[in-house]
Amino acid sequence: MPEALQFPIIDLSFPDRFSIANLIRQGCVDHGFFYLVNHGIDEELISKVFEQSSNFFSLPIEEKMKLVTKNQRGYTALYAEKLDTTLTTKGDSKESFYIGPLTDDLNQWPLEEDLPSWRSTMETYHQKVLSAGTKLLSLIALSLKLDEDFFGKVGALNEPLGFIRLLHYPGSGDLDSSSEEIYGASAHSDYGMITLLMTDGVPGLQICREKSKQPQVWEDVPSISGAFVVNIGDMMERWTNCLFRSTLHRVLPPRQERYSVAFFMDPSKDCIVECLESCCSEACPPRFPPIKASDYLEERIRLTYVK
Numbered sequence: 052m053p054e055a056l057q058f059p060i061i062d063l064s065f066p067d068r069f070s071i072a073n074l075i076r077q078g079c080v081d082h083g084f085f086y087l088v089n090h091g092i093d094e095e096l097i098s099k100v101f102e103q104s105s106n107f108f109s110l111p112i113e114e115k116m117k118l119v120t121k122n123q124r125g126y127t128a129l130y131a132e133k134l135d136t137t138l139t140t141k142g143d144s145k146e147s148f149y150i151g152p153l154t155d156d157l158n159q160w161p162l163e164e165d166l167p168s169w170r171s172t173m174e175t176y177h178q179k180v181l182s183a184g185t186k187l188l189s190l191i192a193l194s195l196k197l198d199e200d201f202f203g204k205v206g207a208l209n210e211p212l213g214f215i216r217l218l219h220y221p222g223s224g225d226l227d228s229s230s231e232e233i234y235g236a237s238a239h240s241d242y243g244m245i246t247l248l249m250t251d252g253v254p255g256l257q258i259c260r261e262k263s264k265q266p267q268v269w270e271d272v273p274s275i276s277g278a279f280v281v282n283i284g285d286m287m288e289r290w291t292n293c294l295f296r297s298t299l300h301r302v303l304p305p306r307q308e309r310y311s312v313a314f315f316m317d318p319s320k321d322c323i324v325e326c327l328e329s330c331c332s333e334a335c336p337p338r339f340p341p342i343k344a345s346d347y348l349e350e351r352i353r354l355t356y357v358k
């Protein structure tokens with residue numbers, strides 16, 4: 052049996068920022084994953100988010116479909132998304148709800164009379180995770196031997212695109228039985244800078260550290276109560292010329308119902324993501340051309356929805 056994965060545990064409140072930055076570097080180079088503790092979001096708020104998420108997904112499908120995704124905000128039904136775009140099977144066995152930046156008017160919300168305090172709970176959570184993510188990005192900059200405010204200076208944080216994705220994976224008893232190989236979330240890497248994931252502790256998340264090695268080896272990611280699982284996304288991988296890995300991950304179809312809440316932090320639309328000078332040399336030239344963050348994201352999102 053392979054040993055259980057051990058990612059570094061990053062304490063966001065630890066005063067020695069340089070030693071924390073080194074630990075982050077180790078996590079990002081070795082796995083593309085680490086845990087985040089003392090992140091400033093209290094347990095009570097996290098439990099409320101999970102409770103409200105369950106309240107929403109328990110609504111009748113007709114009610115949920117009234118908020119079906121527009122502008123990448125709102126509800127996506129079971130099987131509507133397929134994160135592994137190479138699969139020929141039907142979509143992933145999860146339903147989700149997206150909440151984007153609070154600074155525009157594009158979010159869709161359930162009615163206050165149907166789900167009291169739902170919107171305010173999600174807005175508070177959005178603000179808090181965005182703030183934790185911004186602090187974390189300054190440590191990530193340090194871990195790359197850059198100024199702490201590097202991501203601010205290159206415009207990534209002008210209007211950061213923070214997206215909450217509430218996820219619900221019904222238990223196997225509630226799904227159609229089929230011979231097809233269906234995942235809760237099929238194999239993918241995340242698109243943006245970093246993802247902060249909170250789960251309800253039900254297992255299912257796995258990573259594959261060597262994307263191109265066959266056969267692929269999948270390892271379980273243990274959850275730590277109250278800690279975020281943080282992973283590096285593809286745009287951070289591009290910035291660092293693959294020094295930091297955007298690791299392939301998936302969620303097995305859980306036997307038992309499972310809830311999780313992901314927070315994707317993507318750069319502002321106009322930010323140009325280009326190889327950091329410290330991550331390339333003559334011997335190791337940039338692997339990707341510079342790209343505008345919005346162009347990159349739009350293409351990736353377009354490929355994800357089942358046609």
Ligand SMILES: O=C(O)CCC(=O)C(=O)O
Pocket residue numbers: 216218236241248250256300301302311312313
């Ligand atoms: O639910 C999970 O544990 C992971 C979800 C995920 O990888 C994603 O939404 O990108």
Ligand SMILES: [Fe+2]
Pocket residue numbers: 239240241246300
């Ligand atoms: Fe993911």
